[in-house]
Amino acid sequence: MNRKKIVAGNWKMYKVIREAIDLVRGIIKRVGEYRDVEIVVCPPFTALKPVSEIIVDTSVRLGAQNVHWEREGAFTGEISPIMLRDLSCSYVIVGHSERRTYFGETDKGVNSKVKAVLNEGIIPIMCVGETLQEREVGKAQEVVRTQVQNGLTGLSSTEVKKVVIAYEPVWAIGTGKTATPFQAEEMHRFIRSILSDMFDGSTASETRILYGGSIKPSNARELFVQPDIDGGLVGGASLDVESFVSIVEAARNIQEKNR
Numbered sequence: 001m002n003r004k005k006i007v008a009g010n011w012k013m014y015k016v017i018r019e020a021i022d023l024v025r026g027i028i029k030r031v032g033e034y035r036d037v038e039i040v041v042c043p044p045f046t047a048l049k050p051v052s053e054i055i056v057d058t059s060v061r062l063g064a065q066n067v068h069w070e071r072e073g074a075f076t077g078e079i080s081p082i083m084l085r086d087l088s089c090s091y092v093i094v095g096h097s098e099r100r101t102y103f104g105e106t107d108k109g110v111n112s113k114v115k116a117v118l119n120e121g122i123i124p125i126m127c128v129g130e131t132l133q134e135r136e137v138g139k140a141q142e143v144v145r146t147q148v149q150n151g152l153t154g155l156s157s158t159e160v161k162k163v164v165i166a167y168e169p170v171w172a173i174g175t176g177k178t179a180t181p182f183q184a185e186e187m188h189r190f191i192r193s194i195l196s197d198m199f200d201g202s203t204a205s206e207t208r209i210l211y212g213g214s215i216k217p218s219n220a221r222e223l224f225v226q227p228d229i230d231g232g233l234v235g236g237a238s239l240d241v242e243s244f245v246s247i248v249e250a251a252r253n254i255q256e257k258n259r
């Protein structure tokens, strides 16, 4: 199964409009023509519109970092899937561990968001991952299994194949501590086995699973070369043109070799 690799940049709460424009211009200048790897940038809400205007006619895709599950309504401060579609968003990150930790997001809410965005034709990047404490007590797989099962409850296999899952061990996010390629591959393979149990073999082999957590130019290759790792969700290293581009190049080189 040759799944197309994805490199998605999660800009988090960084970059005012001017800076976002500079960053995305730098990215498209270098990799804006690449078609063999999917490149996604996820700026903060305030920069979605200006970034969308710059990436038009390039192969770079736009993603948001969060979404509400209702189409519209009295939900002060929230942004709906139709609003994201209106801004030409193709992707949205759902259930990032920072949202789970600081904003009380639950698996149930993640599941509602996944369904809502698929209904609007937007691809959810659904994040799962264990904390350090959970790993140390041997509960990593159990935690990830629960998050995957709850997040995908009620979806058909056709819908699940559109979802991108991001395995992001919480202890590796923004810490400089990356999962070893072995640890990451082991969990990705485990996630495929969950998909196989919940749905079927083709869903397990077609669904793309990204790794996230301190990906850098120096470790991207050894992670992306793993058979069950289909690219990365990159935080800190996506804020700089050079480092993001070299991570994209790592994914592209591997994609080409696998052809």
Ligand code: PGA
Pocket (backbone or CB within 6 Å): 010, 168, 172, 173, 174, 175, 176, 212, 213, 214, 215, 233, 234, 235, 236, 237
């Ligand atoms: P990081 O963040 O690359 O800075 O560790 C990844 C993420 O939070 O998606």
